[in-house]
Amino acid sequence: MGWLLLFLHLFLFHFPSFSSSSSSFNFLCHGDESYALLQFISSFTTDIATWKNGTDCCSWDGITCDTISGHVVGLNLGGVGLNGTLHPNSTLFRLAHLQKLDLSDNYFSEVPIQISHLSKLESLHLSGNYDSNEKNDQTPCFNLLNGDIPLVVCNITSELEFLNLGHNNLTGIIPQCLSNLSSLQFLDLQMNKFHGTLPSNFSKYISTLNLNGNLFEGLLPKSLSHCKHLNVLNLGSNRLNDKFPHWLQTLQDLKVLVLRDNKFHGPIANLKMKHLFPSLAIFDISGNDFSGFLPKAYFKNYEAMKNVTQVRGDSSLQYMVLPCTDHPQGCTDSVTVTTKGIELTLVRIPNFFVSIDLSRNKFEGEIPNGIGELHALKGLNLSQNRLIGHIPQSMGNLTYLESLDLSSNMLTGVIPAELTNMNSIEVLNLSNNHLVGEIPQGRQFNTFTNDSYEGNLGLCGFPLSKKCGPEPEQHHSPPSANNICSEGKFEFGWKSVAIGYGCGFVIGIGIGYLVFLIGKPRWLVMIFGGQPKRRVNRRRTNGSTQMVQMS
Ligand SMILES: *[C@@H]1O[C@H](CO)[C@@H](O)[C@H](O)[C@H]1NC(C)=O
Ligand SMILES: *[C@@H]1O[C@H](CO)[C@@H](O)[C@H](O)[C@H]1NC(C)=O
Ligand SMILES: *[C@@H]1O[C@H](CO)[C@@H](O)[C@H](O)[C@H]1NC(C)=O
Ligand SMILES: *[C@@H]1O[C@H](CO)[C@@H](O)[C@H](O)[C@H]1NC(C)=O
Ligand SMILES: *[C@@H]1O[C@H](CO)[C@@H](O)[C@H](O)[C@H]1NC(C)=O
Ligand SMILES: *[C@@H]1O[C@H](CO)[C@@H](O)[C@H](O)[C@H]1NC(C)=O
Ligand SMILES: *[C@@H]1O[C@H](CO)[C@@H](O)[C@H](O)[C@H]1NC(C)=O
Numbered sequence: 001m002g003w004l005l006l007f008l009h010l011f012l013f014h015f016p017s018f019s020s021s022s023s024s025f026n027f028l029c030h031g032d033e034s035y036a037l038l039q040f041i042s043s044f045t046t047d048i049a050t051w052k053n054g055t056d057c058c059s060w061d062g063i064t065c066d067t068i069s070g071h072v073v074g075l076n077l078g079g080v081g082l083n084g085t086l087h088p089n090s091t092l093f094r095l096a097h098l099q100k101l102d103l104s105d106n107y108f109s110e111v112p113i114q115i116s117h118l119s120k121l122e123s124l125h126l127s128g129n130y131d132s133n134e135k136n137d138q139t140p141c142f143n144l145l146n147g148d149i150p151l152v153v154c155n156i157t158s159e160l161e162f163l164n165l166g167h168n169n170l171t172g173i174i175p176q177c178l179s180n181l182s183s184l185q186f187l188d189l190q191m192n193k194f195h196g197t198l199p200s201n202f203s204k205y206i207s208t209l210n211l212n213g214n215l216f217e218g219l220l221p222k223s224l225s226h227c228k229h230l231n232v233l234n235l236g237s238n239r240l241n242d243k244f245p246h247w248l249q250t251l252q253d254l255k256v257l258v259l260r261d262n263k264f265h266g267p268i269a270n271l272k273m274k275h276l277f278p279s280l281a282i283f284d285i286s287g288n289d290f291s292g293f294l295p296k297a298y299f300k301n302y303e304a305m306k307n308v309t310q311v312r313g314d315s316s317l318q319y320m321v322l323p324c325t326d327h328p329q330g331c332t333d334s335v336t337v338t339t340k341g342i343e344l345t346l347v348r349i350p351n352f353f354v355s356i357d358l359s360r361n362k363f364e365g366e367i368p369n370g371i372g373e374l375h376a377l378k379g380l381n382l383s384q385n386r387l388i389g390h391i392p393q394s395m396g397n398l399t400y401l402e403s404l405d406l407s408s409n410m411l412t413g414v415i416p417a418e419l420t421n422m423n424s425i426e427v428l429n430l431s432n433n434h435l436v437g438e439i440p441q442g443r444q445f446n447t448f449t450n451d452s453y454e455g456n457l458g459l460c461g462f463p464l465s466k467k468c469g470p471e472p473e474q475h476h477s478p479p480s481a482n483n484i485c486s487e488g489k490f491e492f493g494w495k496s497v498a499i500g501y502g503c504g505f506v507i508g509i510g511i512g513y514l515v516f517l518i519g520k521p522r523w524l525v526m527i528f529g530g531q532p533k534r535r536v537n538r539r540r541t542n543g544s545t546q547m548v549q550m551s
């Protein structure tokens, strides 16, 4: 049984509603519009208390009138429980001045082409979003529209700025005519079943593009690099098959880039440019086939991720300032992330939510030291890659980091004592690596259980049941080479520490020598300076999806 949920939201921002202080003799409301509204609502069983014949319709709940002309320009019937059919002859379509229409979260089953009679429409909200109020369960209100809706939309008007068709059961290809919506700023088609390739052009004003959770395939349109206002690009959970879109890196306002769970592949080139992704706060490319070294150059350039000022602010109230704030409901469901092992849907994206997720790829090499400069980071996930080398001491500088997952890599060496400086860390996963030596103690490290460390045969000390050996008395003799990296023969105490360093050292020299031969001595210097490169592993869980409103 397909219920169509239509959310009709009224956006009050530009058109403050008429207040009852106005003369009651002289209604602002036009009689024909009042009639159209009453007829429309009478075709449903739902009553809206304030909608009374003989009163000024501009004062009714959900109605916005133009303060001068008195025409109804906004209609917000989101979540009022309308159940039934929108007839092609519905008087709703006589509201010719309507600019903002929100029918989300209702139970319609069809939206007829006559919606295109609303030729002034700028904002159309037909999504089956989660109720952002206190519904609190995890059940989205499905808004099951039929597959033709996008074409209807294309016929509406070229002035559409806001279009939310998310969480419906829409199928088919995304119509090329979307390119003709040249004023479009916000497009949300997430959680439908659209397939095919993406349109070659989007509006140059687009600032939020959310196509998450469809069946899109093929390449990303390069024309996106001309969308200078792009803030949020969420293409997660599709079947896109492309190289990393480095041509997005010059977009100065891009805050959220989500490519997770697609078929992106190949290395991410370490370009020596400046000001790459300067505003990026959420970078999620997990669950793809990226390979090669971690994108060190990006880490160096993520200016927003280095800036703690915003993190220190009143973090409970600050959200990313997205242009869609004119459309509060429209900003919902902007992005789904995994942090602290939980999949979260951020209804609004808090400013302070700064995260990098490179998990479940094929990144190799070491974790770059520069990661420690991204001071604003809250979440870092490099799990399920092929990273080698040591955990950089500089990570201890990430004092806002709450979630760190380096699990299922091939990291060696000891866990740097500096990591205990990470005052905010709540979730740590270092399991399934080749780490050795004593687990550092103190502060947050006293709170982790032994599953943060499992699968590292050489680790010892609390919270593992393995005790570390006695403190070493003298340590000048380095481990002999044939002990190095031999599995299952670790001793505890300083020796295993030394073995850990030994492995790193040998690998370091190996790589360094190779690099030297290739003729890039700078790398050699870096490696001998002890800077690990980063490697990323990512794993996907089928964990429950939680809806979290960060408010
Ligand atoms: C969604 O659409 C598909 C066909 O496109 C249909 O099989 C399925 O039943 C629909 N889902 C619901 C919940 O109606
Ligand atoms: C509103 O009331 C007037 C009479 O006062 C009536 O003519 C009109 O049909 C009513 N409109 C609706 C929609 O019921
Ligand atoms: C909508 O109306 C139909 C009957 O007209 C009823 O079976 C269904 O339960 C209603 N749905 C909701 C969500 O109220
Ligand atoms: C729409 O037309 C049908 C007949 O085609 C009629 O029964 C129905 O009352 C009309 N609805 C409205 C809202 O005018
Ligand atoms: C769009 O409108 C034109 C005329 O305004 C009409 O001929 C065409 O069939 C409509 N397209 C769709 C998909 O409804
Ligand atoms: C876009 O609009 C132009 C005219 O404005 C029209 O000729 C063209 O067919 C439209 N393209 C699509 C895909 O609707
Ligand atoms: C896409 O944009 C380019 C220029 O930016 C233009 O030449 C081309 O006609 C557009 N294509 C469509 C389908 O609108």
Ligand SMILES: *[C@@H]1O[C@H](CO)[C@@H](O)[C@H](O)[C@H]1NC(C)=O
Binding pocket: 303, 307, 308, 309, 310
């Ligand atoms: C850091 O962020 C604050 C507030 O968001 C801003 O005023 C400041 O210019 C930023 N600093 C740098 C170095 O980007």
Ligand SMILES: *[C@@H]1O[C@H](CO)[C@@H](O)[C@H](O)[C@H]1NC(C)=O
Binding pocket: 372, 373, 393, 394, 395, 396, 397, 418
């Ligand atoms: C980061 O940490 C390293 C080593 O722990 C330290 O030497 C360095 O000064 C720190 N850098 C910053 C910018 O805090």
Ligand SMILES: *[C@@H]1O[C@H](CO)[C@@H](O)[C@H](O)[C@H]1NC(C)=O
Binding pocket: 341, 383, 384, 407, 408, 428, 429, 430, 431, 432, 451, 452, 539
């Ligand atoms: C750590 O990650 C591994 C997979 O990489 C997972 O199996 C394990 O459950 C995680 N442990 C914790 C404590 O999150």
Ligand SMILES: *[C@@H]1O[C@H](CO)[C@@H](O)[C@H](O)[C@H]1NC(C)=O
Binding pocket: 450, 451, 454, 463, 464, 465, 466
């Ligand atoms: C982890 O802790 C549990 C109890 O807290 C214990 O049963 C288990 O043996 C420990 N595992 C290791 C590897 O220390």
Ligand SMILES: *[C@@H]1O[C@H](CO)[C@@H](O)[C@H](O)[C@H]1NC(C)=O
Binding pocket: 286, 287, 338, 339, 340, 341, 342, 359, 360, 381, 382, 383, 384, 403, 404, 405, 427, 429, 538, 539, 540, 541
């Ligand atoms: C890291 O990513 C993996 C796979 O994408 C996920 O299973 C895990 O829960 C994430 N770790 C944290 C701490 O969020």
